[in-house]
Amino acid sequence: MAVTVAVAAVGVCVLLGRVLGTIAPVTTARPADIALWSWMPVTVYLVLQCLHVDPATARALVSPRDREVLRTLPVGLGRLVAARLVLPGLAVATAVVVLGAAIALPWLSASDTGSQLAATALLHLTGVACTGALARMVLITWLMRPLVRVAHLPRCALAVGCGAVLGVWAGPFLRALGGDPATAGDSAIHRVTDVVRTIRPSLWAEMFEPAAARWAALAYVLVTVAAAVELARRTRAVERATTVRPGAPAHRGRGGRAAVVPTPSGAQVLALRLAWLRLNRADPAVVGGAARLHRLSLLIGTACVAAVIRLGEAPWQLPVPALLGLMVTLAFVASAEVVQICGIESEPRTWQALGQTAVPSGAWPAARAGAAALGILILTAPCYLGIALLCGTRGSSWVPVLLALPLTAVCAGCALVLTWYAVPGAERFDNGRVQRPTSTETVEAVLTLLLLAPATLGCLASYRMLGGTAAALATALAQCVLLIALIAALARIRSTELTFTSPTNDPRKPS
DSSP, X not given: OHHXXXXXXXXXXXXXXXXXXXXXXXXXXXXXXXXXXXXXXXXXXXXXXXXXXXXXXXXXXXXXXXXXXXXXXXXXXXHHHIIIIIHHHHHHHHHHHHHHHHHHHHHHHTSHHHHHHXXXXXXXXXXXXXXXXXXXXXXXXXXXXXXXXXXXXXXXXXXXXXXXXXXXXXXXXXXXXXXXXXXXXXXXXXXXXXXXXXXXXXXXXXXXXXXXXXXXXXHHHHHHHHHHHHHHHHHHHHHHHXXXXXXXXXXXXXXXXXXXXXSHHHHHHHHHHHHHXXXXXXXXXXXXXXXXXXHHHHHHHHHHHHHHHHHSXXXXXXXXXXXXXXXXXXXXXXXHHHHHHHSGGGSTHHHHHHXXXXXXXXXXXXXXXXXXHHHHHHHXXXXXXXXXXXXXXXXXXXXXXXXXXXXXXXXXXXXXXXXHHHSTTOOEXXXXXXXXXXXXXXXXXXXXXXXHHHHHHHHHHHHHHTOHHHHHHHHHHHHHHHHHHHHHHHHHHXXXXXXXXXXXXXXXXXX
């Protein structure tokens, strides 16, 4: 069946090539023409190869689902990568070469002028197909990592650097998608197509010159060899890491009695210290999502700033209420990872330790809410501020945009703790990970929106009735009032004895 489909596909491509040769034969033998025609398909092919790089494929190579079966066979990581990554990638590259040649060769051979370009076209077709496939393999091997502790700060610096490069490269595309008065009547696809043609480097056209054919072939060979060497090096490095250090080292805390929290403010310090220790000592498979989300936020924020610097102006214009809604959405995304570090059940033993002190029982929920708010703020701030800059925030509009960061973070942190009280079984501590059903996340989102309702209604009313600087200042005033009220409520709860949280007689105590 597969052979029949492959033969049919080749036949259709040959037919298409003959039709093109009849309808639109190649009449000029200028290499610049074939470089212009091939640039768009080459760009699309390379982008698709990069988009097919997913962490799930890398994880499946490091920790395959059938590893119990593979352990009984003499199959190492190198053979596994060769069988499940290299061979399928080479098969895709071969298919691209065969199908591309099935279209290009009949089309070019239909005229004597096109026949002169057939060898050059076949060379670049083979080189680009192999380069794209090998680039995808190398990128996947870079994502192949055993579940061990990794240094966060160097990877944050790498995310910032990659974000800057991405923003500089993507600036023209963002301007095209944002629209230009000169091209207001064109579609988004047409504008992006023009940008792709504009960024075509002159080297691409020079590589199609007959005198440069040998140098082009040598360049493709060098790229292929370098990618193969890097592929083998990364595979061997990961194999050594998984053999010597197959899992995260077990960090044991110091022995002795539980720490004493003498004051309500000490409970907040303890909550922050526990969140930091859990982030650094818990299973990387559990708390690694927060670190990855932080690096992604840094990458997106830096890319937005770099794009604005490249263009000299913000390509998009979004109103302040839309940016505030974006911040709420980002807080929802971040809370799913923050709960693994700052949730009530993330460190259930500290509840019993707190019960041995004279601190009011309300200090611990308030401390958890503060720690969760700080975690959400750290995870969302880079991405949110970068997008706000990209979307044309300037002048007085920055005041409500900046105040939305701490306000939304505090509301989301309070909602995370309130959900534990409102929903029975909101959090379960199982295998080192906090498990939450979907209904819990829905309740948390509703509570967050309810806490934000006064500021949200004030923002919408201000921009509907006033507009401009007056609306921004009115929104900022509503945000300040709500933020002060929430902080005062947390301070009140911190010094209050909550009888329903007693660890001795309350069924809602942490497991």
